[in-house]
Amino acid sequence: MKLLEIDHLEVAYGSIRALHGISLEVDEGEIVTLIGANGAGKTTTLHTISRLPPPEAPRLTAGDIRYRGQSIVGVEPHDIVRRLHIALVPEGRHIFGNLTVQENLKLATYARRDDDRRPADYDRVFDLFPRLAERRRQRSESLSGGEQQMLAVGRALMSGCTFLMLDEPSMGLAPLLMYDMFRALKKLNRAGMTILLIEQNAHVALQFAHRGYLMDTGAIVRAGTSAELLADPLIHQAYLGG
Amino acid sequence: MFDTLLQNLINAMQWGSFYSLIALGYTLVYGVLLLINFAHGDIVMVGSYIAFFVATLFLGHYDLFPVALPGPLVLALTVPLTMILTALVGVTLERIAYRPLRRKGAHRLYVVITALMCGLILENGNLALLGASRKKFPELVDKVIYTAGGVSVTNLKIAVILTAVLVFVGLHLIVTKTRMGMAMRAISYDKFAVPLMGIPIDTVIVFTFVLGSSMAGLAGILFALSYPILDPYMGLSIGWKAFIAAVVGGIGDIRGAFAGGFILGFVEIMVVAFFPSTYRDLFAFTILLIILTLRPTGLFGVPKTTKV
Ligand SMILES: Nc1ncnc2c1ncn2[C@@H]1O[C@H](COP(=O)(O)OP(=O)(O)OP(=O)(O)O)[C@@H](O)[C@H]1O
Ligand SMILES: [Mg+2]
Numbered sequence: 001m002k003l004l005e006i007d008h009l010e011v012a013y014g015s016i017r018a019l020h021g022i023s024l025e026v027d028e029g030e031i032v033t034l035i036g037a038n039g040a041g042k043t044t045t046l047h048t049i050s051r052l053p054p055p056e057a058p059r060l061t062a063g064d065i066r067y068r069g070q071s072i073v074g075v076e077p078h079d080i081v082r083r084l085h086i087a088l089v090p091e092g093r094h095i096f097g098n099l100t101v102q103e104n105l106k107l108a109t110y111a112r113r114d115d116d117r118r119p120a121d122y123d124r125v126f127d128l129f130p131r132l133a134e135r136r137r138q139r140s141e142s143l144s145g146g147e148q149q150m151l152a153v154g155r156a157l158m159s160g161c162t163f164l165m166l167d168e169p170s171m172g173l174a175p176l177l178m179y180d181m182f183r184a185l186k187k188l189n190r191a192g193m194t195i196l197l198i199e200q201n202a203h204v205a206l207q208f209a210h211r212g213y214l215m216d217t218g219a220i221v222r223a224g225t226s227a228e229l230l231a232d233p234l235i236h237q238a239y240l241g242g
Numbered sequence: 243m244f245d246t247l248l249q250n251l252i253n254a255m256q257w258g259s260f261y262s263l264i265a266l267g268y269t270l271v272y273g274v275l276l277l278i279n280f281a282h283g284d285i286v287m288v289g290s291y292i293a294f295f296v297a298t299l300f301l302g303h304y305d306l307f308p309v310a311l312p313g314p315l316v317l318a319l320t321v322p323l324t325m326i327l328t329a330l331v332g333v334t335l336e337r338i339a340y341r342p343l344r345r346k347g348a349h350r351l352y353v354v355i356t357a358l359m360c361g362l363i364l365e366n367g368n369l370a371l372l373g374a375s376r377k378k379f380p381e382l383v384d385k386v387i388y389t390a391g392g393v394s395v396t397n398l399k400i401a402v403i404l405t406a407v408l409v410f411v412g413l414h415l416i417v418t419k420t421r422m423g424m425a426m427r428a429i430s431y432d433k434f435a436v437p438l439m440g441i442p443i444d445t446v447i448v449f450t451f452v453l454g455s456s457m458a459g460l461a462g463i464l465f466a467l468s469y470p471i472l473d474p475y476m477g478l479s480i481g482w483k484a485f486i487a488a489v490v491g492g493i494g495d496i497r498g499a500f501a502g503g504f505i506l507g508f509v510e511i512m513v514v515a516f517f518p519s520t521y522r523d524l525f526a527f528t529i530l531l532i533i534l535t536l537r538p539t540g541l542f543g544v545p546k547t548t549k550v
Pocket of ligand 2: 042043044091167
């Protein structure tokens with residue numbers, strides 16, 4: 001079933017257009033990746049889905065974003081999380097460094113109405129990222145980069161999301177930690193989480209995802225299953241170093 | 243000698259309490275919005291006037307409510323009503339003046355200038371509505387003077403100091419223990435990520451203004467009880483001083499605002515104890531300037547990172 005449908009979406013920062021009519025879809029239960037060079041518009045796409053207000057997200061000038069068949073263009077950013085259960089792990093983590101690990105996780109539960117499911121979600125987060133459990137009482141700005149990324153993902157999970165968007169979650173992580181992160185995401189996906197992922201490392205992303213889109217200067221230039229994209233000469237040349 | 247010192251300390255604590263109560267409002271709004279709400283001193287003035295009208299209403303001065311209630315009961319009604327109404331004024335200001343600018347992503351400078359203008363509007367609006375004549379705040383409770391040795395203290399002074407301490411403790415609990423408090427701290431660190439947690443930013447901001455303005459209202463009542471002559475510009479001097487107290491304490495930090503208020507109170511009274519009283523503000527501000535030169539982020543402030 002189609003979960004997210006982006007339909008000829010055009011957006012602009014001021015008068016500068018950033019997305020030139022992109023279309024993409026995510027089905028329930030899928031892992032889909034957005035790859036592309038710096039400045040291609042990947043972050044812009046996720047911020048627009050989250051309905052962040054300017055200046056973070058640009059103005060939507062044409063096209064539509066539908067979630068479960070309904071347009072979400074007029075939805076407030078907090079309602080994207082609270083009512084539609086779409087979470088974004090933003091580029092650069094944006095954890096609340098002045099709060100403890102525990103407080104960061106707790107804050108994300110405040111908007112939830114399903115109190116009974118919270119304990120299970122805490123268990124799930126600490127099970128995926130045992131390090132967070134060890135550092136529960138620590139001020140989160142003192143966590144290592146990898147731990148902060150775990151916290152950013154954990155926090156998104158505590159918001160009770162069923163659709164998880166991640167913007168370069170592997171940024172700054174050592175290879176070993178990066179694979180840990182992807183393993184954790186895979187585990188979440190097997191348990192039913194739909195994932196839309198931005199990733200710099202196209203090779204890793206396409207091994208992990210079911211399908212992918214290649215973006216370039218505000219447009220989608222390739223779409224297909226991971227196997228198709230891995231075999232595509234353009235992608236091979238530009239992103240896989242071959 | 244010792245008695246004089248003690249007497250001065252008590253007076254310093256009373257003024258420190260006023261400064262603290264007002265400084266807390268500056269610091270809360272700054273911590274959450276990075277906005278120096280220069281209208282805050284005038285909100286204190288509005289609080290005093292609201293208290294005046296509420297109190298005289300229940301004292302039966304208007305046809306609307308023709309019975310005169312006993313003073314203590316009037317006070318008990320005036321405190322919560324004034325706090326609620328002053329909070330409403332603060333929230334209205336946020337709604338019509340600051341929020342539109344925030345929505346448009348206006349530069350902080352414009353927001354600060356808007357705040358200054360809001361203050362002027364409150365002063366001159368008051369002047370236009372009520373005229374230049376001053377109001378005399380009614381005496382609601384009988385003054386009791388407690389004397390021990392050469393030191394005397396009134397029930398009102400004790401009430402003022404106790405209120406400031408209680409408000410600080412309450413506020414500290416709200417900021418550290420409640421959901422809203424946690425959201426306020428989160429915004430002060432990273433505004434961008436707050437809606438991503440499903441938390442509406444505007445709700446948190448309104449809550450912040452409710453807290454800050456209701457404390458300004460409380461300060462307005464206590465000030466009017468202590469110095470019962472009200473005029474439209476009464477909020478200016480005390481507002482600026484409280485703002486400076488908040489900066490000295492480390493603006494954005496509520497412990498800083500509380501401590502800064504009392505420090506300013508002590509410095510002022512001590513200057514007057516040893517020099518002619520015309521030197522008070524000159525010396526007091528020089529001392530505060532020296533503190534800031536030594537610690538530019540204020541006593542409790544840390545560069546960037548935590549606020550509120
Ligand atoms: N706040 C902004 N104001 C103006 N232009 C912006 C803003 N944010 C992004 N842009 C522009 O929009 C385009 C797309 O940027 P975006 O951040 O979406 O790219 P990206 O694909 O996420 O890149 P990266 O891989 O570097 O993260 C870029 O040309 C960028 O300069
Ligand atoms: Mg990006």
